[in-house]
Amino acid sequence: MTLRRSADRKVTNLPSPNGKTAKIANSFGLPAGHEHSCPGATATCERVCYAGKLEKLYKGVREVLLGNLQTLVALDRAAMVELIAEMIDDFRADCQRAERKGAQVPRDFRIHWDGDFFSLDYAAAWAEVIRADPDIRFWVYTRSFDPERLDVLPVLAGLANLTVYLSVDPDNLTAAKAARRRCPWVHWAYLAETFADGRADLADLPGKRYPCPENGRRLPLITEKGSACIRCGVCPCGRGDVVFSIAKR
Ligand code: SF4
Numbered sequence: 001m002t003l004r005r006s007a008d009r010k011v012t013n014l015p016s017p018n019g020k021t022a023k024i025a026n027s028f029g030l031p032a033g034h035e036h037s038c039p040g041a042t043a044t045c046e047r048v049c050y051a052g053k054l055e056k057l058y059k060g061v062r063e064v065l066l067g068n069l070q071t072l073v074a075l076d077r078a079a080m081v082e083l084i085a086e087m088i089d090d091f092r093a094d095c096q097r098a099e100r101k102g103a104q105v106p107r108d109f110r111i112h113w114d115g116d117f118f119s120l121d122y123a124a125a126w127a128e129v130i131r132a133d134p135d136i137r138f139w140v141y142t143r144s145f146d147p148e149r150l151d152v153l154p155v156l157a158g159l160a161n162l163t164v165y166l167s168v169d170p171d172n173l174t175a176a177k178a179a180r181r182r183c184p185w186v187h188w189a190y191l192a193e194t195f196a197d198g199r200a201d202l203a204d205l206p207g208k209r210y211p212c213p214e215n216g217r218r219l220p221l222i223t224e225k226g227s228a229c230i231r232c233g234v235c236p237c238g239r240g241d242v243v244f245s246i247a248k249r
Contacts, residue, residue: 019224030115040143
């Protein structure tokens with residue numbers, strides 16, 4: 001029984017020499033949607049979920065994600081910790097192998113390129129692994145922050161090597177504001193129809209905001225210089241809030 005990582009070109013910490021593919025799989029996914037791992041899915045995100053679209057397009061992707069979820073839901077917290085820790089150990093071994101060949105490999109791992117925290121036990125299992133792996137920097141986006149459904153923020157608090165982004169859109173804006181009052185250490189990834197709409201929706205909020213350069217087509221998904229997210233660095237570092245645009249402009 002194992003969990004399977006995904007090689008996501010947008011976030012990989014090592015591109016192939018020709019800059020077209022991901023050499024190291026540094027992300028993990030689960031199937032998206034209310035019926036699977038996303039209790040906090042909103043009407044807006046269900047309408048545009050790019051990861052969910054990939055699941056429909058590629059049978060192999062769907063099978064990996066469904067296999068991960070089926071494995072996890074059958075386990076208690078301790079067993080989940082064991083499997084997640086093994087997966088992260090494998091990621092570290094991939095980084096070390098590349099380093100021995102002279103590559104520069106930032107140890108950045110994105111939790112949930114697809115899917116979300118589906119239970120408190122599952123989030124707590126990740127927290128335990130993150131705490132035990134201080135050499136790896138993790139980042140995650142989540143809609144599981146509504147106390148009336150599922151709020152994983154308390155179990156993710158206080159982890160120096162984890163950046164947490166709330167995935168926010170006009171449908172869960174009120175819940176996100178309340179979550180940030182409870183947990184001021186979280187950042188926002190705000191999804192609007194356009195970047196201008198995002199600026200307007202968030203105008204009265206404090207803090208620095210960045211329009212995602214990859215989403216705005218100002219930074220390529222991947223080149224030989226690196227993936228968009230590792231080159232940009234805003235989300236892995238948690239430099240500030242980020243705005244995404246459905247229209248990509
Ligand atoms: S803002 Fe930067 S790090 Fe965040 S998703 Fe966009 S490209 Fe990636």
